[in-house]
Amino acid sequence: MARTTKPSPLRVLIAKPGLDGHDRGAKVVARALRDAGFEVIYAGLRQTPEEIVRAALEEDVDLIGLSILSGAHMALFPKVLALLKKERASSIPVFAGGIIPDEDARRLKKAGIRAIFGPGTSLEEIVTTAQRLARSAA
Amino acid sequence: MTRARPLPPAARAIVSGDRRALARVISQVENREPSAASVARALYPRTGKKPVIGVTGPLGVGKSSVINRLVARLRDLDRTVGVVAVDPSSPYSGGSVLGDRIRFERRVDDAGVFFRSMASRGEVGGIAAATREVTRLLDAAGFDVILVETVGSGQVDLAVRDVATTSVVVLVPHLGDEVQTLKAGLFEIADVFCVNKADLPGADVARRDLAELVGLGGARSGWRPRIVATSTTQPSGIEELWSAIEAHEEFLDRTGARRADERRRVSAEIVELVRERVGRELTRRLEREPELRRWVDRAVERTLDPHTVADRLARALGSR
Numbered sequence: 125m126a127r128t129t130k131p132s133p134l135r136v137l138i139a140k141p142g143l144d145g146h147d148r149g150a151k152v153v154a155r156a157l158r159d160a161g162f163e164v165i166y167a168g169l170r171q172t173p174e175e176i177v178r179a180a181l182e183e184d185v186d187l188i189g190l191s192i193l194s195g196a197h198m199a200l201f202p203k204v205l206a207l208l209k210k211e212r213a214s215s216i217p218v219f220a221g222g223i224i225p226d227e228d229a230r231r232l233k234k235a236g237i238r239a240i241f242g243p244g245t246s247l248e249e250i251v252t253t254a255q256r257l258a259r260s261a262a
Numbered sequence: 263m264t265r266a267r268p269l270p271p272a273a274r275a276i277v278s279g280d281r282r283a284l285a286r287v288i289s290q291v292e293n294r295e296p297s298a299a300s301v302a303r304a305l306y307p308r309t310g311k312k313p314v315i316g317v318t319g320p321l322g323v324g325k326s327s328v329i330n331r332l333v334a335r336l337r338d339l340d341r342t343v344g345v346v347a348v349d350p351s352s353p354y355s356g357g358s359v360l361g362d363r364i365r366f367e368r369r370v371d372d373a374g375v376f377f378r379s380m381a382s383r384g385e386v387g388g389i390a391a392a393t394r395e396v397t398r399l400l401d402a403a404g405f406d407v408i409l410v411e412t413v414g415s416g417q418v419d420l421a422v423r424d425v426a427t428t429s430v431v432v433l434v435p436h437l438g439d440e441v442q443t444l445k446a447g448l449f450e451i452a453d454v455f456c457v458n459k460a461d462l463p464g465a466d467v468a469r470r471d472l473a474e475l476v477g478l479g480g481a482r483s484g485w486r487p488r489i490v491a492t493s494t495t496q497p498s499g500i501e502e503l504w505s506a507i508e509a510h511e512e513f514l515d516r517t518g519a520r521r522a523d524e525r526r527r528v529s530a531e532i533v534e535l536v537r538e539r540v541g542r543e544l545t546r547r548l549e550r551e552p553e554l555r556r557w558v559d560r561a562v563e564r565t566l567d568p569h570t571v572a573d574r575l576a577r578a579l580g581s582r
Contacts, residue, residue: 125395132289132293133351135289154359155359157357158355158357159352159354163357163381164358164360165360165379166359166364167363168363175370178370179363179377181285182377182378182508184286184289192395213282253346
């Protein structure tokens with residue numbers, strides 16, 4: 125079965141926890157990751173932390189990207205990390221994007237979110253970081 | 263025999279219901295890792311008894327939504343379900359956006375469902391090269407019913423019939439006049455037609471055209487395709503859809519067609535595997551062996567023709 129010399133595509137789950145309906149940013153990032161060769165599993169809006177973790181495990185992703193604009197990140201992100209830990213899947217890196225104040229971002233990074241992108245971040249930076257994080261896990 | 267041998271650990275984990283192990287081995291199969299081949303081999307004798315329902319049809323007809331409703335129906339009937347949903351890979355970057363999960367709703371703690379998205383990775387025909395192997399893993403993992411959603415299909419994307427025991431072709435009203443239904447291809451592989459978005463005007467016409475087509479008599483094995491109208495927004499017709507699928511599965515058992523179909527599928531798979539292997543070997547030798555290189559050069563220079571070179575190569579490879 126072994127044949128390809130090309131590396132296998134990296135898989136990333138892009139999900140929006142929380143109740144806001146603003147998924148433009150998540151879609152733009154999904155598309156940029158697709159163009160960089162990722163297989164992007166797009167889970168869509170209003171995903172609970174439980175749904176996100178279940179999808180990540182079923183899809184066997186190398187990376188999880190969370191997008192949020194509702195302000196509930198301090199409740200929802202740590203919940204995702206805790207559930208991953210409970211499933212012994214903490215090796216899957218999690219990055220995030222959205223409106224996240226600096227102080228919150230510092231605390232979330234300490235809690236284990238590997239990268240946080242605010243408004244105005246270039247897609248190039250997001251893609252490069254995503255590649256680095258996913259490869260470290262894959 | 264394979265069955266008597268103890269299973270490798272990953273295979274044992276899959277059989278015992280470990281979903282993480284299942285998810286990991288699916289990735290390994292997709293990535294053609296050698297470790298996955300031994301797991302697939304060990305599990306093969308345990309597979310082939312489950313209904314594999316292929317859901318295909320053009321872009322945007324509602325395949326994902328139909329599957330979502332079918333899964334809910336099956337869970338009501340207390341049947342467990344494994345789903346593989348295939349979306350296209352980009353021919354440019356190799357990447358893809360797999361969006362079939364968006365339509366998928368279920369209780370998050372329901373262990374009776376497993377959903378996996380899959381990129382086509384360069385394969386045409388509507389499914390990925392690894393799809394068949396993944397349906398077998400889901401089979402070995404114990405799911406009662408396996409659902410395969412193809413890439414939005416064109417008229418000749420028919421590979422679903424190489425994996426499915428029952429093929430459901432999903433259509434919507436106003437896809438074209440009744441001549442479309444006479445054409446070869448997609449309309450020929452349907453065991454069940456699902457006219458989705460049946461709440462839209464024109465559904466009756468679509469049904470009637472299909473009924474006429476079906477009434478003309480099928481070429482295939484005495485099964486007359488069923489036609490079911492469904493809607494997924496205010497769900498209707500989903501019970502009838504499942505009944506039609508089950509009727510086809512019962513037909514397969516009653517008539518012995520299941521074994522004949524499976525024989526056709528397995529035989530095609532073996533041919534495909536040999537073709538792949540021989541092709542690889544041939545490509546390698548054509549690059550390396552001076553004499554074979556010369557034959558190709560001569561075909562380029564028009565002093566030999568490709569058919570003659572092919573005859574010689576076939577002899578050189580020891581076949582005729």
